[in-house]
Amino acid sequence: MANLVIASNTKAMKKLDKTIKDKVWSFIEKLSADDTAAGLHIEPLNGAVDPRVRTGRVDLNFRAILFKIDDKLGDDPTYIYMGTWPHDEANKLAERSRLRVNPINGVLEGIIGELDGEDDRKKRTVVPDPRGELDRRIREEPKPYLGERFSLADLTERLGLDAELAQRALAASSEDVLVDIAANAVGWQGSALLDLATGLHIDTIREKHGFTDTPADDDLDEDEKILKALEQPASKMQFTFVEDDDELRRIIEGGDFAAWRTFLHPEQRKYVEQDFNGPFRLSGGAGTGKTVVAIHRARRLAKANPDARIVLTTYNRTLAADLKSALKTLDPDVVLAERLGEPGVYVSGIDALGNAVLNRPGDMGDAGENVLGYRGVERTHNRTNSDKVWRDVAQTVGSGLDPKLATPGFLENEYVAVVLANRTTTLEQYAKVPRPGRGVRLSRPQRIAVWKIVEAFRRQERVDGSLSFPEVLALAAEHLRLQAEPGDGYLADHVLVDEAQDLHASHWALLRALVADGRNDLFIAEDSHQRIYGQPVVLSRFGIKIVGRARRLTLNYRTTAQNLHFAVSILSGADYRDLEEGEESTEEYRSARLGPNPRLVECTSPADELDKVADLVKAWIADGVDKSTIAVLTRGQNDRSQFVRALGERDVDARALDNNPAASGHVQVLTMHRSKGMEFSRVILAGVDSTHVPSGATLRSVPEEEQAEAMLRERSLLYVAASRARDELVVTWSGKRSELLGQAS
Template sequence: MANLVIASNSKGMSKLDGSVKNKVYDFFEKLNADDTSPKLHIEPMKKAVDPRVRTGRVDLYWRAILFRVDDKSGGTTYIYMGTWPHDDAIKLAERATLRVNPINGTLEGLIGEPPEVAADDSPPPTVATTEPEVSYLAGFGYSYADLAEGLGIDPALAERAMVAPDESALLEVAANGLEWEGSALLDLATGISIDTIRDKHGFTETPVDTTRDDDQQIIEALDRPASKMQFAFIEDDEELRRVIEGGDFAAWRTFLHPEQRKYVESDYGGAFRLSGGAGTGKTVVAIHRARRLARDNPGARIILTTFNATLAQGLKADLVALDPAVRVADKPGDVGVYVGGIDALGRAVLERARDVVAEAGERVLGSGATEFSARRTSGDTVWREVAQGVDSGLDPKLATPAFLESEYVAVVLANRITTLEQYAKVARPGRGVRLSRPARIAVWKLVEAFRRQSQMDETLSFPEVLALAAEALRIKTERGGTFLSDHVLVDEAQDLHAAHWALLRALVSEGANDLFIAEDSHQRIYGSPVILSRFGIKIVGRSRRLTLNYRTTAQNLHFAVSVLAGAEYTDLEQGEETTGEYRSARNGPAPELIPCVDIAEELDVVAAKVKQWLADDAVEPESIAVLTRSQDERDRIVRGLGERGVTARALDKSAPTPGQPLVLTMHRAKGMEFSRVVLAGADDKHVPSPATLRSVPEEERSEAMLRERSLLYVASSRARDALVVTWSGKKSELLGE
């Protein structure tokens, strides 16, 4: 039985229609069963540059190009490079090469372009043909020798990179290199050291064992991290069919950047934090890591959770798409991977711990705690009624649902406070508003009223459910019970509050690979910052950052990052967060910023732009999104578009409907991506939200403004290709100059 490896740059595959892809799959099945079958017509090339190259008959018109590698210990391996029409395949195969890079040990498969494309060898228009006084990379202090001899980049590509006058031109050069070469050039664009780039890509000082024959060296090189950016072993027929039917051989399901793969495969002595900007692949790493842990230990109990149910549904779908054979657990604590939103996780934990819920309630909520059978509620309505109905003496600026809820979660529930005496003494680090003793007494009156009202209504707020679940788990482990999980992985962790972290810590014992945390402090649009060490989660020395954006073009990324300019962000240990090394792997059009006289003109502009995109047959309607700051604005946009002949759907909690552009709030767009995006209503009346800022005390206004910036950053970074920003009247101050 032959081994099959597929190259990510199989350029002859994505253009094939479904019937041909099915024939390619049949060809692979026969190849896997018996590569000596004469029906396959796997033939060497008389004029080939590389003696390993073969072509195989897919049908009378189509031929596959492969390299045959014979390893004495592992048998025959075929490396598939793509499928082309017969005559093109023969010409391409004759000059195709497979080699191990002598400098960095990476396997390189060079197939070139189809003859009609290869004939046009003119340089990209944005790349300088003569070297400027100081080129872009030379400005960082790099030389041709750094690229060609230090990293092993192809000499011709290195020459073109060294004369690129700016970052955009360098991106054009990077797009024409092998996967690892493009990645290394993007790293160079940030000015980091050659040694750092070598480390990130897994290059070694002794890249290949030259005592082995050429075929053995190739098999060895296949296992190098940078090689896995281009080549992937296909383990079974089901995986093969998924890759072929997907039509994208560079899909995240199969190919990872060496840096991403390192965080998937590494073991850590405790909790680990992976941060990174929007589109850098943190979620991809978390999903691959969950699968890896499940494969390493089929009996492991793994929890993969995130901020809400919508995002969790996406995680589960992607996990199953990555590996349909992965065991998905129905409940936390079962063998397999349980995937769910963190609030649902808290409820499920309480369901398993019903026998100690009453005791947990006594510890967390005080005497007369509500039973688990109570209904769950957001708590906002109760806080509003309490603030209006109880004469507490608290400053009216603080007697708001927003402040009281955050104080209750971050201080009262986080510290399991049940009495005024405890509350009067507890430290409140990270809280923007300082409270005198009289103010604390006033707050406690409202807390007691809130708890009494909840008891009468037989309700529990969502944070109370989480706090009870965490305490129930503590009680069980105190009495010798086992922890509910072996590994916990958390995505979108920047938006979790204190009760969430208390639950996560209680789910798994402190130890190897206990908690894997994926987050981006720049995308925190809910709640207040937390410090993980206060919850017994220690990540000092075990924290890394991804910087390469795979989703957004360089132009759109620059705009999104500019929204954050001038603001100071901190991570989950209060360390400074920076966007200095963020970069994109793709070029594209500059974002369009369109001022409008009034709302009617803005609606005309948005409708015209959506119609223009819909006229492009290559653009799927559901890949077009209009994002707004509020639900009222969302609904107004939907009506306005309808009046102008554009049928669009307002998206709330439901899944997108194929065939229609979408209109949704910036909050709802979290975790999603679209080909083309309009940010509508980016004026000073909507962004930042005046209503949101009015609801917070003056001392917390700066924190609220950070969340508003983060929200606009999240919205801006949803666009893969085109981004349009519109406003009527005065534009938002967050858009900058």
């Protein structure tokens, strides 16, 4: 047997086709089982700069480069697989490759082809030589971007950057040039350069990457130092131990040996592995990996205690299905609980979570009386059409409420955020209850008028035998709270919440009631810039006290730097607040990838826009882009249907994406709301004109005092849509372009 470590980010290695990939799998599987097997041909190289380097036969034409680390105690050796190359190239690279522990920060580094044969100087050939255009830009724009803040010693002797890479970074004339250099660097070095580009202090960068200030123990030999260095968080950006054959196959079949499911940034890994003495909030922009952290953390908690009852939840059932799929992809052996309260990970949309609580045995009388004012609450599956009922009762009840307030939108928000949140059952209670966060101030006569409509709404529900989704959640939360008071316990040991910014008051009441306040109770992933539903909430009002247990991710893994800049520009000038009422900023957001600038396409008419969108999609398909990775996003469902028809008429096979999973072999057409939590290679934001974005109908439906908040949601929606694109982003419109595009060009 042999221990196996897989290296990622070996950029010198060309992507392997499936035939070679299968052979690599077979080679490594045999290596893991018996490294002495004759067919592997694991061989040292004469004259190699590192005596640990080995090559192994994948087939007659390809060889793997490995490092062999022997255990001092005579246990099984550890092999670090660095990649596979054509036979002759592999041998030449292996001769000049080495494994070392960075003396400054203790990180393990695998360097492929360290010596440049032309001038015999040290050079990291795992980094594609980006000279040419990049060097021309450095030469022609000599004014340094970092030079005024940092010296070469800062970057090499405090961070541990390679000297040549540090020199090139110091010579960079702008943030864009520095990002270019970072994008071509490997592992922690590229990440550290991106942090420098955003102005972070070196000490902060060291802390984020988990660098050690303690030198390696001199009593350890070199192999032992290497094995020790593998435990460093930043080492795990490039190396990971493979625990079993199934995990190994998933890594190999991932194609680039850097699948998110295996390799985490040190900062992400910290939030996966760290224990917290109470609720923890992780924020970050679109594509920064909040969901990835939540999934890894759910798995970590499940492995640490197989008896733990873990709830993993999010805004709706579609996103919950994505979470469940990703969790099973990460670890097919993870135990998924079938029912709430059982050991394992219970994955559910949060409304379904409320239903699951309500459907459990037990008397709901006390909860019904406390929340709705009567004991005879039925466990009905009939859900209220709230929009229709609010409209009907507002028109039929002579409340005297101002028509601008007697709208379904205002009444529903008031009902959820104030009435249900405070378990209000009488006019006397409602007349006195605080209304923090509500944009519209209500006089006593106005409160009396609102309460008349609330009473009529509840009467109509009893006639219909229905409950609204927020009522189900509020009843479930109160039922759990009442159960916990006499010490009957809670239904969960750990609760993890994704897309938390879109949850309303009843959601938070339920989440707090699911788990006792304590160690690792609530893990909350949110981005206030992506809040596209409801009103803002403050966690402390629901007994969820973060008290300093909050951190923010800033490195975007999905979107290119160009697309990220465009998406963030949509938020410019707006005031966003997080779930603790703190100011939300985008200042440190940066991307690890580069790509083309977004294209803004003005069209002469709606018909011209349909033609141009179809032509763009056809061009991508002709270039070999998988149809299912192309998405057209619209503001509303009617526009979505129009584009599906129009693309079909122009010989583009497109499908509308609603609650159904994305279909392979078709271009995806969906609303901006539906795109939440998704990503695509190419994205077209269609119909981004002044009529559709922001939505005039949506803004007209809210009172004047809530217009600013509604506009924030519209801005956030466009930001969400723009940040779905991994590689290319195109924005189209006809008529007057949307004001939310600002000065973008």
